[in-house]
Amino acid sequence: MKNELYFNINEVVDATDKLVKEKDTIGYYDLPNQDITYIKNYLKKFDNKDIETIVIIGIGGSSLGIQAIYDFLRYDENLTKRMVFLDSTDPLFLKEMLESFNLVKAHFMIISKSGNTIETISIYKYVYQKLCSLNLDLKEYFTFITDEGSNLQKYANNEGFNVVNIQANIGGRFSVLSSVGLIPLALAGIDVKEILSGANEVKKEFFNNGEINQTLQKKASFMASHFDKHPNNCIFAYSERLKYFVSWYVQLWGESLGKKQTNSQLNVGLTPIGLIGPKDQHSFLQLIEDGPRDKSITFIKVNDFVSDLKVPDIKMKFLEGLDNINNLEFETIINMQADSIVESLLYKSDIPVDIIEIDHINERSIGKLIYYYELLTSLVGEFLGVNTYNQPGVEAGKKILKTKLQNILKD
């Protein structure tokens, strides 16, 4: 993984110590070198089970990260099970999803830190009833991943269901490398050790003041100190496999940094925008090129797709103007497209650009990307002066919903 910054920042305050200090209360930092015995023990229970589909019943931090990794690795040779994500109360979506796999050969993971998530519990109740009506042994079908001591754990223990606890002090959007992500991914066949190993490489390089430390501090300083000039950050990822990774990033970035500043109570934050190339060259690019200079752009490129798919050498009458693509590999084309857009933006000089390159589409790369973005978020939050790890703003809507639900009961 390489990250080149095409912007200048003069003064960088080193915040590594601040991150080190947080380790007592913020659990995600130490996940890359966690003991994974609990995963091995969990997998043993399923040694002889014929599972086709793993169904994630969770929303936000309890599904986005899992989906990001699953989708990135979906053609991995180790992947033996399909995953389905039930992350909406949309009735048409739920019906469609539940008809898309064989319930009898599924395993359901109910993931909720608090156990009070309305989407998760309502979908769980629906699935619970459906499995009851099929006279299945429910103990075989459910795993609950939740905080130690939550009501969801109490419920699941009381019913005799599988429970895996989330490590201490892990916020939802920083939980993908905890049991929340690793348990379902490991059951699907993914080599989670490799994911952690990639993350750990970034961790060591950062905390040992390696190159990535300097890069991340510079990038975070720049983004935080220019938050009023460039309040939006776009990730422009040139791989369809990063589609859900950018959704994960949108949550991580938006929910961590969109806050009242701790001291001033000022509304600050950086708005995340996820783009996929080359598709969004035909959509969002015009706005980047000619619109307001309120965006910084982070390109993500895959150096080697390990594919030999190429444009055949066919000349076509009247289409001779495009004969120069003949014989080119598609991976050459997509990366040339990315390079061309980068060049067009650098030429403009008032649009901050940086480029992240990953070598391959594999477990190590996604582990690195995830940990890189988590560190970046912590640093930007530190420099912006916000509490990176809470989400007080979403409480108002929840309270109103609660009142509406109570009023319905009264009627």
Next chain:
Amino acid sequence: MKNELYFNINEVVDATDKLVKEKDTIGYYDLPNQDITYIKNYLKKFDNKDIETIVIIGIGGSSLGIQAIYDFLRYDENLTKRMVFLDSTDPLFLKEMLESFNLVKAHFMIISKSGNTIETISIYKYVYQKLCSLNLDLKEYFTFITDEGSNLQKYANNEGFNVVNIQANIGGRFSVLSSVGLIPLALAGIDVKEILSGANEVKKEFFNNGEINQTLQKKASFMASHFDKHPNNCIFAYSERLKYFVSWYVQLWGESLGKKQTNSQLNVGLTPIGLIGPKDQHSFLQLIEDGPRDKSITFIKVNDFVSDLKVPDIKMKFLEGLDNINNLEFETIINMQADSIVESLLYKSDIPVDIIEIDHINERSIGKLIYYYELLTSLVGEFLGVNTYNQPGVEAGKKILKTKLQNILKD
């Protein structure tokens, strides 16, 4: 369809006349009442053909609108064929997509206004060779949708392939109601007459100065005059079926409005952000609630999902706190969630909010939504003082790519 605005705009300059004047050079206005004989004639050719999959080879304006409608109506009883979209040069994506359907029972639509789109032609060449290797009669497998007189038309005519022209003066991102969208959707079994009829209802109401005229003018005036205070507009749609509609909106909005102002050469524009509820309540919402006040939010709600899916009446020990969702229909829950978030934002008073309600998920609704957003875009473009219909900013990247391709040939 209803649209309620929760913000005040004092002065509204009526721009209806400006839009009427554009009709000579901007073709999309009159698409809702087009003569659809050409579609009926086209369909006749396929009367006895056994087609399972329609494959769209197109990108940007040549795929986003089709995908928006297809995905919205994907469980429509009329829909008899699956659609697949080949809209990336990502080699892994192309391989995966091409393995996901039976080539022999597919029909390929190559859609490009100019015929010079590098993604479209490179994918077409690849598919062409694949079909050749299967010894199929290619004339049965391809339809080309392109501008009259384009090189792509000349090529297709020369080979004896099906060609359908795009109506005059239709830009890519305003083309979904032209042959670009209607031909593939009609072949898939969608009732395109109903889509046009929905669009025509909005058209008539707007140009006859009905209620929607006032609403659209107010909304456009507000958004244009506040473009520096609220440079971002989010659509927060509470239906998974609108996932691709919001992608279509991102292109329409971003590419139409992100421009140098015609008179001042100032970089202006409004940044579109597509959100899906309730999922994004667990992701982007915190940023809206507590972050900078640089966003206006348009909610889209479906009044009736025509679904009786409900939460079963099961009490669960330790989870009694959520018993009040028992017996509720999921469509009640999702709409209560939307209402709760709207209420939480209105309470803040410094975040502009408006709500669009559609009655059902059907052809008429999507026709209305599309035409509503096209008119809104034209109005905002008018008020912002930009050329809504060009995209000069994307040329720089294309030129650089062209040079790179020429250099490769020289090597």
